[in-house]
Amino acid sequence: MNKRKKENMTVLLLLGLMAIFFMAFMVSETSLFKEEGNIHNFEEAVKRQIDNGTVDVKLDDGRTRPAENEEIRNAMQVEGSAVPHQFLNLTEKADVTAEEVNRLLKGKGILEGRGDIFLEAQKRHGVNVLYLISHAQLETGNGESRLAQGIQLEDAAYYNFFGIGAFDRKAVEEGSAYAARAGWSTPETAILGGAEFISENYLDQGQQTLYAMRWNPSSPGSHLYATDIEWALKIGQILESHYRSLGIEGKDFEKDYYMN
Template identity: 55%
Template sequence: KGSHLILRSTASTSGSVLASLDPGTSVTVLSTSGEWSKVQVGSKTGYVHTEYLTSTKPSSTSNSSSSTTKTTTKYVNVDKGSHLILRSTASTSGSVLASLDPGTSVTVLSTSGEWSKVQVGNKTGYVHTEYLTSTKPSTSDDQSGNSDSEQTVTKYTTADLNLRKSNSTSSSVITVIPKGTAVTVYSETNGWARVTVNGNTGYVSTKYLTGGATLNGKVTTVEQDYDISLSQLTNIEMKASPQTDTNNRYVRSDAVKKTSSTTGTLDGSWNVRDGAGTNYDVAETLPSGTSVTILDTVAGTDGHTWYKISYNKTWKNATANEVEYYLNPKNFINDPVSSLQFLKLSTTANIDVNEVNQKILAGKGTLAGKAQSFITAAKTYGVNELYLISHALLETGNGTSQLAKGYPYTYKGKTYTVYNMYGIGAYDGNAVEDGAAYAYSQGWFSPEAAIIGGARFIANGYISAGQDTLYAMRWNPSGAATYGYATHQYATDIGWAYKQVNEIYNLYNLLDSYSITLEVPNYK
């Protein structure tokens, strides 16, 4: 009471203010995307924060969830030597505003799901709620939390394994992870690993994790020759400003003027390298006064002590060494999971309908029982069935999104139920309505039509152009060999193709009957 909700012209705090809404104001919600809702109030249409809307009208004396919510003070609770990332949005893709030390005091403005909006000094941003505590932790304690700035590794389950909410056998089970599933491991402490798998984050016993994986189905490998050497391709890619989100960045210890045991500023302009020693490539040169976080202290190859550091950049310029590593197929082809970046997406997986419906699509909302539609889509447009299924599960939240369940779209006064299984045309800011409009234009009035019709759009972009592996989508070696420069590439992240394969592997791993064709580059 006494505060107001801002109606903005765009789904951003930088959008112009259209109105200031009193508590209890009735609004018509047109669509919701992320933390923003598109609403109509009288003759005005704009955007408001979804967390400040409620289905029941609050009384004028109620303690509503609007911006009048009382703030609380909490403290960063992560391992000594780790840091909690303050981000611009409630997402791990949000830009990094600051790196918070253990025990840092923050003012919690609001909490929604797994994220808290906090203020630290003059900065306001978002952090993972689970790494906040009401009591200030001792910086010498072995805290149980871990920040999202830590490096991750991929491991595989050796048995059907419970994913739990906390590191205890008495903690509730989030889901059961099938044997052989690839999981992203953030940390391992006292017999427990904090992992992410299929969009869920929790804890599993480390005794049931291994570094090795296998594929059950038939795997055929073919080579694709390119009239270009690996070093030539690396030089071409370096001119396209490739990016990396790695924290493998090092600077000599005498470059840093420490402000605490884990923070400091650069004392002068210094080269930052991809390894500890002057024989490693220079990633970039940072100016004097740049704030850095010290992640580790290592002995350099040149006899000096070096610091492994992070700084105020989520994305950094990749070095030639790093680019060549991800370009070189020999670094990935012998691993059953990472080799899937060479999966030829224009070839059929020869899946069994009943097996896919039972083992992959069961319980997946509108997608349940739709294996035959994916097979038809694959054969019609030449796109691998498992790739389509992986794409659809991701975009629809396992078949439960508004567009997956059927969205009422009104055109010229008549309402149609439309479906969109791959998020095609669903642009940020007005995703549901835009995705529905695209589905209407394509005649996707059933789940089957959306699955089959959407496959044509996916095929036309890269696969039909001959870039029919994740590796080729990212690097397009054929284009580089033909034109002498980088062209028609899906991403600037050098690890993009490598990062996509866990979910595809996990789908294949659930099945006994399938075939895989790998198309592996061969450079001169």
């Protein structure tokens, strides 16, 4: 009888230890999962952005100046943002026609009448067409910038509609050089190539919203699309106006970036 009791106690003890181990394992796994999805709290992300060694800028009356720390913090705010479309998942395709896109592009310089190409870019590369035209509008000054009009380099003119490689101080020189290397010798190739670049280098890397492209919450201060602290806000405002104009709504908005 005593032997049987000892055996039962041993079994119970082993079961208890296994239960404790299982609970500890689940807690550990849950913590790891949370850390993968939300690595930083907001204040830590702001600090990392400020300390990243690059210059965040603000545009005032057409002039560029270094942004103040508090301005950076305000631009990075998620809760209470007045521009919800900076959080729209840009892999969400917009169900619109070429005619509707062309209506939005009317009077937008070299972008006008190219709705079919922007829609083809959405189809090929899985990038929201209304975002693409909004981004192109901002970067090209509604289709009127020098990069949008094409820069002649030896044998051909090259186009850049998304500011790719166009760093602030030498935007035209470096943006056109990038376009030449990429072979964007027509507006069509610039649109399709730009969409491919954004898809492969940002959306496919998990930076699937304007906010994430600008601030990269999983690794603040690195792999950022732009230096203008209001870049995501500006494109988000244009994007929101297009959705409103067409009477449609975005569905997938992502705002869960920080632990607190």
